Amino acid sequence: MASSEPVPPSLVEQVAAVVTAHPAVAGLHGGPFGAVATYLPGRRLAGVRVGATGEPVEVGVVLRLGxxxxxxxxxxxxxxxxxxxxxPVDITVEDIELGPLGEHP
Known part of the structure; x- marks a missing residue:
């Protein structure tokens, strides 16, 4: 992750996939005003921000209750x-989805 090079889309997608694979994670969340996001070619991935070299990776999540x-x-x-x-990896719990873990797909 060099500061002068764009963030590889595959890295951002891998981070998103690992986070959303956790059974307690209902989804990603961009935080207030959608500030936690990475701009990729032709799209924006909200909930994961990978910055320049040495900057913390930020992840916003919605967790399932339980x-x-x-x-x-x-x-x-x-x-x-x-x-x-x-x-460093900064995880921010932006919201809690009500309902026990077993009631979600």
Whole structure:
């Protein structure tokens, strides 16, 4: 992730896929005013922001009710860190979706 090079779309998509694969994650969230996002060729991926080298990766999530939030955040951070070369990973829980974990697809 060099600061003068664009962010590889595949990296942003991998981060999004790893995060949304967690059973407690209902989806990604762009945060206030959609500020947590990465602009990719022809589109914008809300909920994941990969910046320049050394900048933290930001991820906004909506969690499903039922899982301990600190445990989920820790698991997401651990899953994303190897993908982004060890830069800090900031996970923000933007909302909680009501309903137990078992009631969602």
């Amino acid at each position: 899982a301990p939030i600190p445990d989920v955040v820790r698991a997401l951070r651990t899953a994303v860190a190897p993908l982004v070369g060890g830069v």
